[in-house]
Amino acid sequence: MFRHLDRDRVALLAALFAPLAVAAVLVPLRTHVSNTDVALILVVVIVAVSALGNRLAGAIAALSAAVWFDFFFTKPYETFSISKSADIRTAVLLLFVGLAVSQLAARARRLEVVAITDARYLEQLHEAAALAQRPGSSNLVVDHVARQLVDLLQLRSCHFEYGKLTGHPARLAQDGSVVVGPRTVDVEQHGLPDAEIELRAFGNGRYYGRYMMRPIPRAKPSVQARLVAVTLADQVGSALDTAKTS
Known part of the structure; x- marks a missing residue:
């Protein structure tokens, strides 16, 4: 910047x-x-x-x-x-x-x-996918994606909670929107909520956990960045599902 x-x-x-x-x-x-x-x-x-x-x-x-x-x-x-x-x-x-x-x-x-940014997004997806191919790497993928999300979504902190789904925090949905209760946040105009936001990880239709993310003040990640974040969480879910099946 x-x-x-x-x-x-x-x-x-x-x-x-x-x-x-x-x-x-x-x-x-x-x-x-x-x-x-x-x-x-x-x-x-x-x-x-x-x-x-x-x-x-x-x-x-x-x-x-x-x-x-x-x-x-x-x-x-x-x-x-x-x-x-x-x-x-x-x-x-x-x-x-x-x-x-x-x-x-x-x-x-x-x-x-835009082209450079899109190339960086593709590189991040490739890094996570390549790491997920390694045997016994599911925990490594979880930690690696957490670090990626910090940079991608302009976060102060990010950690993964296994198997928990309590409370009603703001949520980064599959379509890249950010939902607080019944309301959808206009991220482009108002930025991310100044509160914890969850990003859920599913593998083969099964819920495995969620990233709990706290953004920096007035962070305004693009919709492309948010969709990449959702895709990274899906890769984490797939890696955890593969590990459980194995």
């Missing part, structure tokens, strides 16, 4: 200063390079900033590029005024095209994060 915060902070600084730096480098060439070519170069800068950061950074980069294009490359030079209608159109197009490509680049970054 902190790595992404640092990356976004760097992107905001780049959004403010990268278009100015590139424009300043191009100033000696403004009599040899057309304003259209300069605008295209600045669009490349906007895309780079957007790919590094987020939508806000891309929007700031687009605005910064338009401002410095006006200042350095439209007559009268080094003023924030434009005398030629063609330069006005180029500046406006630079701003709007920059905003558009910044949104596309930011979306591409989010899709990349």
Whole structure:
């Protein structure tokens, strides 16, 4: 999380200063390079900033590029005024095209994060499944999945209770929803309840136990993460059922 915060902070600084730096480098060439070519170069800068950061950074980069294009490359030079209608159109197009490509680049970054996250989820499922294949490993699987759930669901603590089903704690259901009594919690908006949450483990239709989980304050794991957690609990149930049968 902190790595992404640092990356976004760097992107905001780049959004403010990268278009100015590139424009300043191009100033000696403004009599040899057309304003259209300069605008295209600045669009490349906007895309780079957007790919590094987020939508806000891309929007700031687009605005910064338009401002410095006006200042350095439209007559009268080094003023924030434009005398030629063609330069006005180029500046406006630079701003709007920059905003558009910044949104596309930011979306591409989010899709990349989703792909990386999904790959990590798959890796966690594979780790638990591979461990479950080892003879006599059911207790190891239980402990391993507990550690996975702490990271996956942003938990303060997690432990497994064998064969117990007492009380009425909040519950992580099979569809990834979180239920407190008759009410379903909107995790995306309100986060996980600040109380113990149970995740039940079944194997071959038989109840074997449950994970009792306490989340950190305002934890908001995605529905994908919650579904992965349910699948991991199912693997634990299968491992315990296999051990009992053996």
